Amino acid sequence: TLLDGRTLRRPRHAGETAEEAAASGSLLIHPDFRAIVLANRPGFPFLGNDFFRECGDAFACHIVDNPDVASALSLIEGVAPSV
Numbered sequence: 001t002l003l004d005g006r007t008l009r010r011p012r013h014a015g016e017t018a019e020e021a022a023a024s025g026s027l028l029i030h031p032d033f034r035a036i037v038l039a040n041r042p043g044f045p046f047l048g049n050d051f052f053r054e055c056g057d058a059f060a061c062h063i064v065d066n067p068d069v070a071s072a073l074s075l076i077e078g079v080a081p082s083v
Contacts, residue, residue, distance in 0.1 A: 002027075035059065 001007050007026050021028045037055075040046035041063075052061050067075065076083050 005025060008029050009021070009026050010031070011021070011028055016028065018028055037051070037059075039051040055061070066072075
């Protein structure tokens with residue numbers, strides 16, 4: 001839900017127009033809409049919001065661990081061989 005009360009959603013039926021959605025207080029999102037969000041894991045030393053608790057019901061959340069040292073070094077060498 002946006003600050004002005006409108007909600008973001010997919011079309012309810014094929015051919016639903018933006019005007020029809022606006023009449024119900026909604027904004028239609030594109031079928032290929034994706035959000036990539038970087039967030040710290042909850043807990044020490046990061047004391048921010050728990051992303052999954054706040055957004056897990058609205059988004060498909062995937063956790064990606066940090067690479068190990070060898071993988072990180074390989075990635076860096078691929079981009080900057082003289083490092």
